[in-house]
Amino acid sequence: MRVLHVVGARPNFMKAAPVYRAVARAGFEQVLVHTGQHYDAQMSDVFFQTLEIPAPDESLNVGSGSHAQQTAAIMSKFEPVVLARKPDVVLVYGDVNSTVAAALVCAKLGIRVAHVEAGLRSFDREMPEEINRLVTDQLSDLLFTPSPDGNENLKREGVPDEKVFLVGNVMIDTLIQFLPKAEELFGGLKQKLSLDRFGLVTLHRPSNVDDEVVFLPMLSALDELSRDLPLIFPVHPRTRDRWSQQLKHCNPNLRTVEPLGYLEFLALQKHASVVVTDSGGIQEETTYLGTPCLTLRENTERPITITAGTNVLIGRDWKLLREEFAKALNGRRKQGGEIPLWDGHASDRIAEILSRFGNPRV
Numbered sequence: 033m034r035v036l037h038v039v040g041a042r043p044n045f046m047k048a049a050p051v052y053r054a055v056a057r058a059g060f061e062q063v064l065v066h067t068g069q070h071y072d073a074q075m076s077d078v079f080f081q082t083l084e085i086p087a088p089d090e091s092l093n094v095g096s097g098s099h100a101q102q103t104a105a106i107m108s109k110f111e112p113v114v115l116a117r118k119p120d121v122v123l124v125y126g127d128v129n130s131t132v133a134a135a136l137v138c139a140k141l142g143i144r145v146a147h148v149e150a151g152l153r154s155f156d157r158e159m160p161e162e163i164n165r166l167v168t169d170q171l172s173d174l175l176f177t178p179s180p181d182g183n184e185n186l187k188r189e190g191v192p193d194e195k196v197f198l199v200g201n202v203m204i205d206t207l208i209q210f211l212p213k214a215e216e217l218f219g220g221l222k223q224k225l226s227l228d229r230f231g232l233v234t235l236h237r238p239s240n241v242d243d244e245v246v247f248l249p250m251l252s253a254l255d256e257l258s259r260d261l262p263l264i265f266p267v268h269p270r271t272r273d274r275w276s277q278q279l280k281h282c283n284p285n286l287r288t289v290e291p292l293g294y295l296e297f298l299a300l301q302k303h304a305s306v307v308v309t310d311s312g313g314i315q316e317e318t319t320y321l322g323t324p325c326l327t328l329r330e331n332t333e334r335p336i337t338i339t340a341g342t343n344v345l346i347g348r349d350w351k352l353l354r355e356e357f358a359k360a361l362n363g364r365r366k367q368g369g370e371i372p373l374w375d376g377h378a379s380d381r382i383a384e385i386l387s388r389f390g391n392p393r394v
């Protein structure tokens with residue numbers, strides 16, 4: 033059987049890495065395609081090196097653009113590749129534009145698609161990723177979910193049960209594998225950044241960073257909080273491009289840095305007193321690590337991080353942010369628990385299921 037993986041944006045790399053390794057162990061032939069949705073060294077190359085993923089067999093170099101431009105560019109460049117490589121199954125990851133673009137191409141060519149991280153729903157169609165999730169799941173032949181809410185969502189949307197497999201969280205496979213290396217690095221990082229107690233911030237969602245009416249009050253709330261606890265803020269290119277001047281004028285305790293590598297960021301998440309974010313994956317990683325997570329969004333497609341983890345939805349309620357931040361600092365933080373199947377073996381389960389569906393086609 034030949035398995036083709038499609039990756040494109042930063043959050044894809046840590047999901048594909050363990051699946052690639054598990055599929056290699058199962059003895060299948062593999063092809064890795066990088067769409068080039070993310071292309072900065074710090075947004076892409078460092079992840080390939082750190083996560084020990086081989087160099088892509090095919091690079092589509094699509095770069096940035098509007099959603100339509102980017103999705104169309106991926107589709108038109110991916111089609112000849114998939115026709116030439118003739119995979120038996122194409123694995124797509126998460127909810128980025130590369131995911132939906134590749135799924136659409138395969139569905140029209142009659143090539144089987146497997147979606148890793150299927151079934152998640154924020155029920156907010158203003159979020160581009162929600163559109164990508166809905167379409168990708170409708171087009172997929174195999175759907176691998178990270179948590180039972182994913183199975184429930186897919187059932188409600190009429191996806192047949194026999195296509196859906198609850199396998200657990202592949203991103204946590206990567207976290208478990210690389211946490212010891214991240215821990216080794218923490219001492220040096222702590223010294224380099226002169227850290228004692230600290231918090232960590234990430235913001236990149238268009239709904240938060242594209243509009244000054246939203247972003248500036250958010251930045252000012254963070255600026256205020258950083259007077260009580262230094263905040264490290266690795267800045268996504270989207271946020272940097274728009275707000276570099278305003279970020280320079282924050283107090284020095286709100287410390288903006290370039291995007292960090294996987295191990296550095298993981299080490300900081302593990303040791304932070306609190307994480308403030310609008311990312312999806314970070315809600316899950318903090319839940320696994322037991323670090324309090326305050327999510328600057330009105331909703332989440334990862335509700336299990338709230339019901340069973342350390343995540344609290346803040347939206348744009350700055351009073352609530354201040355209260356939850358204070359709780360995290362004075363030890364009254366939300367305690368999470370273990371989540372079933374977030375155990376480091378989700379990728380093995382995927383490889384085992386793919387073996388069952390091997391040639392000939394089902």
Ligand code: UD1
Pocket residue numbers: 041042043069070071072075076096097127128129130160161236268269270273312
């Ligand atoms: C994408 C994903 C989002 C994910 C995020 C992680 C979609 C719809 N969104 O958002 O789900 O959480 O990745 O980062 O797929 N840029 C660079 N260098 C890069 C990449 C981007 O400078 O390597 C800048 C460009 O100005 C670009 C902008 O960031 O226009 C946005 O990049 P894009 O890939 O469109 O979306 P993200 O905001 O990164």
